[in-house]
Amino acid sequence: MSSFEPFDQRGYRTVDARTGYGAWAPTYEGTVQDAMDVELLDALTELDVAGATVADLGCGSGRTGAWLAAHGAAAIDGADVTPEMLEMARARGVFRALVEADVADTGLPGASYDVVTTSLVDEHLADLRPLYAEAARLLRPDGTYAIVGFHPHFIMASGMPTHFDDADGEPVAIVTHVHQLSDQVAAAHAAGFRLAELRERLVDDAWVALKPKWDALRGHPVAFAAVWRFRELP
Numbered sequence: 316m317s318s319f320e321p322f323d324q325r326g327y328r329t330v331d332a333r334t335g336y337g338a339w340a341p342t343y344e345g346t347v348q349d350a351m352d353v354e355l356l357d358a359l360t361e362l363d364v365a366g367a368t369v370a371d372l373g374c375g376s377g378r379t380g381a382w383l384a385a386h387g388a389a390a391i392d393g394a395d396v397t398p399e400m401l402e403m404a405r406a407r408g409v410f411r412a413l414v415e416a417d418v419a420d421t422g423l424p425g426a427s428y429d430v431v432t433t434s435l436v437d438e439h440l441a442d443l444r445p446l447y448a449e450a451a452r453l454l455r456p457d458g459t460y461a462i463v464g465f466h467p468h469f470i471m472a473s474g475m476p477t478h479f480d481d482a483d484g485e486p487v488a489i490v491t492h493v494h495q496l497s498d499q500v501a502a503a504h505a506a507g508f509r510l511a512e513l514r515e516r517l518v519d520d521a522w523v524a525l526k527p528k529w530d531a532l533r534g535h536p537v538a539f540a541a542v543w544r545f546r547e548l549p
Contacts, residue, residue, distance in 0.1 A: 318492075318493070319470065319476060319491045319492060319493050322470065322471045322474050322493065323474055323476065324473070324474025324475065325474065325475060325476065325478070325486070325488065327476065327478055327486045327487055327488035328485070328487055328488065329476070329487070329488040329489070329490055329491075330487060330488070330489060330490070331489070331490055332396060332397070332439040332489055332490060333396045333397050335477075335479070335487060335488075335489035335490075336375065336396075336397040336399070336400050336489065337397050337398070337399045337400075338479070338481055338482070338487070339479040339489075340376070340397070340399035340400055340402075340403060341482075342479065342480070343375075343376055343400075343403075343479070344376060344378075344403075346479065347378070347435070348525055350516065350521060350522055350525065350537075350538075351435065351465075351516075351537070351538050352378060352379070352434045352435055352463045352538065353378065353382055354516065355463050355514055355516050355538055355539070355540040356379070356382050356434075356461075356463065356540065358514050358516075358540070359461065359512055359514060359540055359542055360512060361459075361511040361512035361542040362430070362459060362461045362512075362542050363459075364383050364386050364387060364388045364429075364430055365386065365387035365388070366387060366388075366389050367387075367388050367389060367428075367429035367430045368388075368389055368390045368427065368428050368429050368430075369383050369388045369390070369391045369392070369428060369429065369430045369431070369432060370391075370392050370393075370394070370421070370423055370427075370428045370430075370431045370432070370453050371383065371391060371392070371393045371394070371410075371431075371432045371433075371434075372393075372394050372418040372421060372431060372432070372433045372436065372446070372449065372450065373394070373395055373396075373418045373433050373434065373435075373436030374393030374394060374395045374400075374401075374404050374410070374413070375395055375397070375400045375403075375404065375434075375435070375436075376400050376403040376404055376407075377393070377403060377404030377405075377406075377407040377409065377410065378434070379432050379434045379463075380393055380404060380407060380409045380410055381407055381409055383409070383430075383432065384409035388430075390411045391409055391410050391411055392410065392411055392412045392413070392414070392423055392428075393410045393412070393413045393414070394413075394414045394415075394416045394417075394418060394421040394422075394423060395413075395415065395416075395418075396415065396416070396417055396418075398415060401413050401415060418433065418436060418440070418446055418449065419440075419445035419446050419448070419449050420445075420449065421449060421453070423453055424453075425452045425453060426452075426453070426454070426455055426456075427453065427455070428453045428454055428455065428458060429454075429455060429457075429458055429459070430454075430458060430459050430460075430461065431450040431453050431454055431458065431459075431460045431461070432460075432461045432462070432463075433446065433450070433460075433461075433462045433463070433464075434462070434463040434464075435463060435464065435465060435477075436464070437462065437464045437465075437494055437499075438464060438465045438470065438477060438491050438492055438493075438494065439477070439489060439490055439491065439492070440492060440494075441492055443494055443498055443499060443502035444502045444505055444506070446502070447460070447502040447503050447505065447506035447508065448505075448506050450506065450543075451506040451507055451508065451545075454545070456545060457544075457545070458544070458545065459511070459542060459543070459544055460503075460508060460542070460543040460544075461540065461541070461542050461543070462499070462540070462541050462543070463538065463539070463540045464494075464499075464538065464539055464540075465477065465491075465537075465538060466515065466516075466536040466537055466538050466539050467493050467494055467495050467496065468535060468536050469518075469532070469535055469536060469537045469538070470491065470493050471493060472532060472535050473529075473532060473535075476488040476489065476490075476491035477489045477491050496513075496539065499541060503541075503543050504546075507545050507546055508543035508544065508545060508546065509543065509544055509545070509546040509547075510541060510542075510543060511542040511543060511544050512540075512541065512542040513539065513540070513541050513542075514539065514540045514541075515536040515538070515539045516536065516537055516538045516539070516540075517534055517535065517536055517537065518532045518533050518534060518535050518536075518537050519533070519534075522537065
C-alpha cells in the first residue's frame with residue numbers, strides 16, 4: 316500500500332467512508348458511471364452467478380446487487396457501514412438480507428456462499444488483508460470471490476481521490492488509499508486464493524465522452540476487476 320498524500324492534486328476536505336457515503340447517498344446514483352463497475356462485471360468470463368447464493372460486501376446502494384439479480388443469483392445478502400446506502404439497497408428489492416457492518420467483519424454465516432463480491436470499496440481500506448480473509452471465511456470451499464476497484468494507477472496519475480459534491484456544492488473526498496495490484500495478490504494469497512481472471516478498464520472514447528476532462532488520461536487504466544478462487548491443495 317502507498318499513501319495517497321504524495322499524489323493528491325485536489326486537497327479536498329476528507330471524511331471517513333461512513334460519513335462520506337451518507338452525505339453522497341442522495342446524488343450517488345446520478346454520479347457513478349456503469350463504465351466504472353457494471354461494464355467490468357459484464358466483461359468477466361470467470362464469474363457465473365446463476366443460481367448462486369451471494370454475499371455482497373460493501374453493497375452500497377445495491378448497484379452490484381441489481382447486477383447479480385439480473386444475472387440469476389438465487390439469493391443475495393448485503394453488508395455495508397452506511398445506513399443511508401443500505402436504505403437505497405433495500406428499496407431495490409433484490410436482497411434477501413441486509414446488515415450494517417464492516418466489510419471485514421460482517422457477521423454473516425461462514426462457509427455459506429457460492430460467490431462473494433466487493434465493488435468500489437477497497438480504496439477506502441487501510442489494509443486489504445481483513446477484506447480478503449472475510450471473503451474466504453464466507454465462501455464455500457469451491458467458492459468464487461470477485462472484486463471491482465478504482466485502479467491504483469489512475470488514483471496516482473490523476474491525483475484524484477474518491478469524491479463527491481456535498482449539498483452546498485463543496486467537493487469532499489472520502490478517505491482514499493492506494494493499493495497496488497500486487498497488494499491485491501498478496502492479500503488474496505494470504506487468504507488462500509488464486510487468480511482466475513483480471514480485467515482492466517482503460518480511459519477510452521466512451522469515457523472521454525462521459526468525462527471530457529479525462530482526455531489527457533486517455534489510455535490509462537481507470538478501474539479493474541479480479542476473480543479469485545481457492546487454490547487447489549497439493
